[in-house]
Amino acid sequence: MAVDIQACACGSGLRAQRCCAYDFNNRPPPGSAKQLLPLVERAARAFELKQFDVAEQLALEVLELAQSQPGALSTLYRLRRAQNKLAAVEVLLRRFVWLYPNEIGPTCEFALLLKQTGKLAQAEVHARNAVRIAPTNPGAHNLMGMILTDSNRPRVGGVSL
Numbered sequence: 001m002a003v004d005i006q007a008c009a010c011g012s013g014l015r016a017q018r019c020c021a022y023d024f025n026n027r028p029p030p031g032s033a034k035q036l037l038p039l040v041e042r043a044a045r046a047f048e049l050k051q052f053d054v055a056e057q058l059a060l061e062v063l064e065l066a067q068s069q070p071g072a073l074s075t076l077y078r079l080r081r082a083q084n085k086l087a088a089v090e091v092l093l094r095r096f097v098w099l100y101p102n103e104i105g106p107t108c109e110f111a112l113l114l115k116q117t118g119k120l121a122q123a124e125v126h127a128r129n130a131v132r133i134a135p136t137n138p139g140a141h142n143l144m145g146m147i148l149t150d151s152n153r154p155r156v157g158g159v160s161l
């Protein structure tokens with residue numbers, strides 16, 4: 001039991017059993033947590049109002065019950081980014097884009113984070129996915145170009161614009 005109440009080492013604030021030790025392949029079906037939506041919305045609103053303690057508590061409560069709830073995951077990674085807890089941001093964003101591979105915003109954020117932390121090969125994979133999701137989005141192409149330029153392939157980077 002002692003292990004079960006331990007906060008996850010990634011710094012997300014979630015219990016390990018609800019975070020990095022959780023098997024996301026066995027998560028409940030989509031929509032099974034819809035009764036939690038009012039809490040998800042309150043968490044997002046609290047974050048916008050900079051009531052970070054409230055936003056954190058609500059997001060953690062939702063994710064304790066529904067580990068893959070996208071709104072709560074989004075609020076939590078934005079909170080951890082505001083706190084500059086980059087290890088937790090990486091874990092949460094990686095989880096988000098794995099669960100929801102067609103979301104352009106988090107995909108670009110994740111690619112940018114990986115670029116900023118020097119993980120250029122991984123960054124390129126996610127930037128390519130961003131271009132796939134939104135082929136006419138200039139931000140996705142710009143991100144791809146920046147990552148290719150950082151990878152010492154500026155000519156390819158320029159062509160992709």
Ligand SMILES: [Zn+2]
Nearest residue numbers: 008010019020
């Ligand atoms: Zn974790």
